[in-house]
Amino acid sequence: MRALLPPAVVVVVVQVIAALALPTLWTGSFGPGATPEPATDLPTAYVGLGLYGAAGAGAAAWLAAAAARRAPAWLATLLVVGLALPTATVACFVLYFLLACAGLV
């Protein structure tokens, strides 16, 4: 069971980053009607999103693998469906978005 803790923590951290980043990006440091500047330049944004997508996909795979190997069936199902699947889906969406921006898909 202890083997489940590190990937679960990483998955939660990835989700917390998303939860914190979105409102920050949403409001920016300026707010509607002000004269906003972009949060970052495009290459940095693409790299950041790429790292986020890779980290999310990796953490979800790590957690799912650990849960499938070690956890009781009910806990494995809970972790895979409740944590790994949403994280992997968001990560895949981010990676697909980046591929689409690059004109590759």
Added chain:
Amino acid sequence: MIDRPRAPRVVVGLLFLLSWTVVLVVGDRPRALGPGAGPKAGRAAVAWRDHEIPFFQWGTQLYTLPLLRGVYAEVAYVTERTPADRDRLVRATEDLLRRYEAVDVFLAVHGGRTLPHVFRQIDPSLRRHLRLVYSTGCADAVFGERWLELGAQAFVGHRGRLSISPIFFVYFLRRWSEGRTLAEAVVAANAQAANRLGPIAGFLPDGLDPVAETRAELLGDAALSLR
């Protein structure tokens, strides 16, 4: 102790199979199936993002700019941050109209901000190089005829006052940059937007039909394409 040596491979495989299925169904199919855009030479694009929160402005640029750069020889992308940026938009458009045979304009805007009058400042002899004008603005379809009078060969816009245009725009830009004709791109993007917006209709106030509100209309030359 529980130990299932083969289970991880199966579970991780299923996890990503399911994730990618969701992404492809909710998102879009890969673009490689299209006819492909022709050579970029001779055409340029102008994209304009009007006042919005930074996140939306950033997201619009993140998605739009690289796709346009992939199929146009030159792209002028202007984000509205101060009133002076409208002048920047006009100057950038003039510059491209002078140097390119065909210039397409993509306006990521809120409705009712009558941009045609801004472009009226441009010399009519240059405006004849305007080709496609697309506007995300709610109810901006009412400006369609004015855009054609200004010199655009075709206009695509939304008649609904509560149009969820970004959904349409994502698909429209992908289909257009595949090299499909304008008519094909609009029909495909309308259908894809309808597929995604239809299911949310039941959660909206009575009488609000997101599919009808978002449906785009095409005026002018429907046979235009990037081929």
